[in-house]
Amino acid sequence: MTSEFDLAMDLAPRTAGAGCASFTGRFTHEWMIGNAVNGGVVMSLATTALQRQLAGSGGHQDLLAFSGYFLTPSAPGEVVVETTVLRSGRTLSTGQMSVSQTGPDAQPVERLRALASFGDLDASAEVLRSAAPPLMAPPEQCLATEQLPPSFLNATSLLERLDLRIDPATAGWASGKPSGKGEMRGWLRLRDGRAPDPTVLLFALDALPPVAFDLGILGWAPTLEFTGHVRGRPASGWLQVALTSENLTRGLMEEDARIWDSTGRLVAQSRQLCGVRIPATS
Amino acid sequence: MTSEFDLAMDLAPRTAGAGCASFTGRFTHEWMIGNAVNGGVVMSLATTALQRQLAGSGGHQDLLAFSGYFLTPSAPGEVVVETTVLRSGRTLSTGQMSVSQTGPDAQPVERLRALASFGDLDASAEVLRSAAPPLMAPPEQCLATEQLPPSFLNATSLLERLDLRIDPATAGWASGKPSGKGEMRGWLRLRDGRAPDPTVLLFALDALPPVAFDLGILGWAPTLEFTGHVRGRPASGWLQVALTSENLTRGLMEEDARIWDSTGRLVAQSRQLCGVRIPATS
Numbered sequence: 096m097t098s099e100f101d102l103a104m105d106l107a108p109r110t111a112g113a114g115c116a117s118f119t120g121r122f123t124h125e126w127m128i129g130n131a132v133n134g135g136v137v138m139s140l141a142t143t144a145l146q147r148q149l150a151g152s153g154g155h156q157d158l159l160a161f162s163g164y165f166l167t168p169s170a171p172g173e174v175v176v177e178t179t180v181l182r183s184g185r186t187l188s189t190g191q192m193s194v195s196q197t198g199p200d201a202q203p204v205e206r207l208r209a210l211a212s213f214g215d216l217d218a219s220a221e222v223l224r225s226a227a228p229p230l231m232a233p234p235e236q237c238l239a240t241e242q243l244p245p246s247f248l249n250a251t252s253l254l255e256r257l258d259l260r261i262d263p264a265t266a267g268w269a270s271g272k273p274s275g276k277g278e279m280r281g282w283l284r285l286r287d288g289r290a291p292d293p294t295v296l297l298f299a300l301d302a303l304p305p306v307a308f309d310l311g312i313l314g315w316a317p318t319l320e321f322t323g324h325v326r327g328r329p330a331s332g333w334l335q336v337a338l339t340s341e342n343l344t345r346g347l348m349e350e351d352a353r354i355w356d357s358t359g360r361l362v363a364q365s366r367q368l369c370g371v372r373i374p375a376t377s
Numbered sequence: 378m379t380s381e382f383d384l385a386m387d388l389a390p391r392t393a394g395a396g397c398a399s400f401t402g403r404f405t406h407e408w409m410i411g412n413a414v415n416g417g418v419v420m421s422l423a424t425t426a427l428q429r430q431l432a433g434s435g436g437h438q439d440l441l442a443f444s445g446y447f448l449t450p451s452a453p454g455e456v457v458v459e460t461t462v463l464r465s466g467r468t469l470s471t472g473q474m475s476v477s478q479t480g481p482d483a484q485p486v487e488r489l490r491a492l493a494s495f496g497d498l499d500a501s502a503e504v505l506r507s508a509a510p511p512l513m514a515p516p517e518q519c520l521a522t523e524q525l526p527p528s529f530l531n532a533t534s535l536l537e538r539l540d541l542r543i544d545p546a547t548a549g550w551a552s553g554k555p556s557g558k559g560e561m562r563g564w565l566r567l568r569d570g571r572a573p574d575p576t577v578l579l580f581a582l583d584a585l586p587p588v589a590f591d592l593g594i595l596g597w598a599p600t601l602e603f604t605g606h607v608r609g610r611p612a613s614g615w616l617q618v619a620l621t622s623e624n625l626t627r628g629l630m631e632e633d634a635r636i637w638d639s640t641g642r643l644v645a646q647s648r649q650l651c652g653v654r655i656p657a658t659s
Contacts, residue, residue, distance in 0.1 A: 223627065322444055
């Protein structure tokens with residue numbers, strides 16, 4: 096049976112030219128956060144399209160690096176991904192992606208412009224140094240998504256696709272007591288058992304509640320720019336995801352994410368720059 | 378008198394169309410590291426071109442975020458930067474850059490493909506949280522570039538443009554004794570007194586000797602992907618730059634950079650993914 100995640104990544108070839116290709120897919124109401132399609136789904140769909148194009152030309156197949164600039168929020172409905180291979184070398188293939196949807200005036204509106212490099216994770220698999228996974232409560236002592244505030248749960252259909260357990264030490268926001276440290280940690284796996292791979296890791300880097308919640312910033316913090324690196328092929332089982340943020344102005348903050356697989360190996364990390372609205376009175 | 382940095386950023390308009398523009402510039406032997414033009418100069422030139430295009434259309438002028446994928450090494454000589462504005466909104470302007478040079482067969486060879494967002498740093502200036510600057514020896518107790526090994530100095534004309542003082546605690550590599558911690562720290566300013574601004578910060582994020590040196594990896598560690606965020610308008614004076622790296626495989630490592638200005642405010646941070654060659658016998 097095809098997993099929910101793979102269904103969301105389903106793409107039909109549309110056009111193919113010299114170094115360029117386009118694909119059509121569909122965003123559904125199943126992967127929403129607030130009124131927008133989750134950014135991780137948009138990024139993963141974009142890289143899946145580029146991966147498909149690279150597969151057709153014998154290019155590399157393991158996502159190593161992704162950078163995306165979000166231009167407008169994505170909505171449920173048809174989506175077009177245009178891809179361009181910029182360079183296919185011996186160890187890396189690099190390309191560009193543009194995700195767009197049809198706007199109210201029937202013109203295409205660009206959602207995301209992105210760049211990514213693919214390589215061979217097995218060629219650089221041996222770990223010489225690695226950040227240690229964070230100390231956190233085991234999954235069964237964490238907050239399950241069902242225990243999150245209904246106001247958040249109901250606006251986030253995405254959470255129904257996930258088995259997410261939030262470390263109680265970073266879940267104070269759920270009961271109105273954010274720690275103020277700028278931390279969010281959780282165990283994550285896809286609810287239908289779909290095993291993690293580099294594309295799932297890219298999605299997982301942006302799947303936890305925003306670290307802004309732990310600073311008491313509960314409004315929408317839209318991602319302006321997101322860059323993720325995949326550093327290893329993840330083992331099956333739980334992913335351990337830790338978010339941090341150190342720098343906040345009245346307009347911008349960063350959210351750093353790190354993911355360890357079930358063997359304790361760091362397999363992905365990211366940083367995103369988010370816009371925040373903080374009233375001058377707070 | 379025009380500063381050396383501004384001379385390196387000099388661009389002549391070439392073409393301009395609907396949302397697109399191109400500029401010509403020149404890479405010189407003055408900003409080399411090894412056999413290639415320093416990546417920071419390439420990135421800063423790209424953003425300078427986009428900034429110029431945005432200026433022509435009333436777009437935002439402060440660099441906030443930059444992501445670049447390095448496709449081939451840049452060489453001294455003429456360079457073309459093509460820019461495209463993807464979106465100009467109320468708070469952000471986002472665009473794409475392509476840097477290319479003419480190859481041996483007279484065809485253009487792309488050096489860098491990049492995306493960037495510009496905004497208004499003054500609109501989000503107030504700092505609510507900030508990482509503290511690192512403790513390090515004062516500039517006069519640090520290693521000046523003249524004290525670095527001649528083998529490195531002679532290959533790095535870039536250093537002649539800089540007043541760089543390396544914290545002795547992270548300068549062990551210069552005498553064959555790298556700390557192994559994955560740290561590099563220094564004080565940095567442009568030697569001719571040119572004050573820092575967002576474009577200089579982007580350059581400065583990639584201007585120190587590679588953090589790989591502190592791990593005993595002295596070979597070339599080419600940047601595959603680089604993303605930098607400018608978080609504040611820098612005050613004049615010394616910049617404090619700190620590099621770290623935590624994750625290393627036999628093929629890839631990350632280099633994180635943070636910059637504080639002379640008031641102790643974090644004004645920029647970046648992460649780059651670098652390729653590394655480590656013999657299996659080491």
